[in-house]
Amino acid sequence: MGEKEKEYVAEAFATNWVAPLGPNVDAFEKQLTTYLNVDGVVSLNSGTGALHLALEILGIKQGDVVICQSFTFAASAFPITYCKAEPVFVDSEKDTWNMDPALLKTAIDDQVSKGKKPAAIIVVHLYGMPAKMNEIIAIAASYGIPLIEDAAEALGSTYQNKACGSFGSVGILSFNGNKIITTSGGGALTSNNAELISKTRKISAQAREAVPYYLHKEIGYNYRLSNVLAGIGRGQMEVLPLRVEKRREIFEFYKNELSAVKGMYFPEEPTGFFSNRWLTTVLFSKDVWEPGTNEKVRVSLEKLNIETRALWKPLHQQPVFEACTAYNNGVSDELFETGLCLPSGSNTTRESLNLVVSEIKKCLV
Numbered sequence: 001m002g003e004k005e006k007e008y009v010a011e012a013f014a015t016n017w018v019a020p021l022g023p024n025v026d027a028f029e030k031q032l033t034t035y036l037n038v039d040g041v042v043s044l045n046s047g048t049g050a051l052h053l054a055l056e057i058l059g060i061k062q063g064d065v066v067i068c069q070s071f072t073f074a075a076s077a078f079p080i081t082y083c084k085a086e087p088v089f090v091d092s093e094k095d096t097w098n099m100d101p102a103l104l105k106t107a108i109d110d111q112v113s114k115g116k117k118p119a120a121i122i123v124v125h126l127y128g129m130p131a132k133m134n135e136i137i138a139i140a141a142s143y144g145i146p147l148i149e150d151a152a153e154a155l156g157s158t159y160q161n162k163a164c165g166s167f168g169s170v171g172i173l174s175f176n177g178n179k180i181i182t183t184s185g186g187g188a189l190t191s192n193n194a195e196l197i198s199k200t201r202k203i204s205a206q207a208r209e210a211v212p213y214y215l216h217k218e219i220g221y222n223y224r225l226s227n228v229l230a231g232i233g234r235g236q237m238e239v240l241p242l243r244v245e246k247r248r249e250i251f252e253f254y255k256n257e258l259s260a261v262k263g264m265y266f267p268e269e270p271t272g273f274f275s276n277r278w279l280t281t282v283l284f285s286k287d288v289w290e291p292g293t294n295e296k297v298r299v300s301l302e303k304l305n306i307e308t309r310a311l312w313k314p315l316h317q318q319p320v321f322e323a324c325t326a327y328n329n330g331v332s333d334e335l336f337e338t339g340l341c342l343p344s345g346s347n348t349t350r351e352s353l354n355l356v357v358s359e360i361k362k363c364l365v
Helices: 003-014 023-036 048-059 077-081 100-112 135-142 194-203 227-238 240-258 291-303 331-337 351-364
Strands: 040-044 063-070 087-090 120-124 147-150 168-173 187-191 279-285 337-342
Touching: 003 023, 023 040, 023 135, 023 187, 023 227, 048 077, 048 147, 048 168, 048 187, 048 194, 063 100, 087 100, 087 187, 100 135, 100 168, 120 135, 120 168, 135 147, 187 194, 227 240, 240 279, 240 351, 279 291, 279 331, 291 331, 291 337, 291 351, 331 337
Parallel strands: 063 087, 063 120, 120 147, 147 168
Antiparallel strands: 040 187, 168 187, 279 337
């Protein structure tokens, strides 16, 4: 947090704008619209809520099939179940760890052959690394399937010089407390379709009709962002480039300090891909290290009160989704078995980074 966030929050209190609308909300949405170069943004109270609304405005209904990336946080798929639709999971490719375009096409063809043409596709930019959007967009378009772009971890990332969050029929962002910028809790829905933005604004605020009394012709939700929290977002947007720069510096530090360790690998950026490096991740090669080395390092660091985490457990491995169809190639299974997320907060000091590196090296000797 900085000083500008305090100013905008204080302004909300001074002007008594503490509802889920107001000048900070309007200004925050304008900042995001300009930054992403999209036609519209609706600020909401969570990224999960944004994804739920994305499915709602695209008309996803009970029994529909929605294809979702398997290697991601569960919140990418939970909203599918809110709509009583059926999640179908697609595994990753090795370059970006995101949805494998070839496997996506296989999944669509197989579902179509069963009379279940997917109603939407949810692709994720994992850990800030853009997915292979040209291929995925082309596949979605060839089948006429709407594409939802989960950019919750990727604000500040670009693909072919275009902002992540601006590619899909609908995009979603998260401003949860662990994201590259935060509103404490919050999210947003983005689109270049004015009709979808208008629909989102309406149903995110209880779907009230524009009459001088409470009239509702459709189901609505209470998903709008508070004007107070939007004030935090305004201040955070002003330092977003610095946050991206810092995260990328942290990644480069770890890479420079640890790449010499045999069998440790850091994900590279393919040509045309720019990652905000939301989290620095590392893999311990199975050719060099015994199974469980990532957990050994995690426990060693935990003893020093240094928090690390395994990579996302693939959704096709999650008990809550065990009955769902999945198209797997083993990539995300191996990433989960061998990977680790290192401390990557924007305020992480060089002293702390040196401690992490030193302890990892000790652990692996």
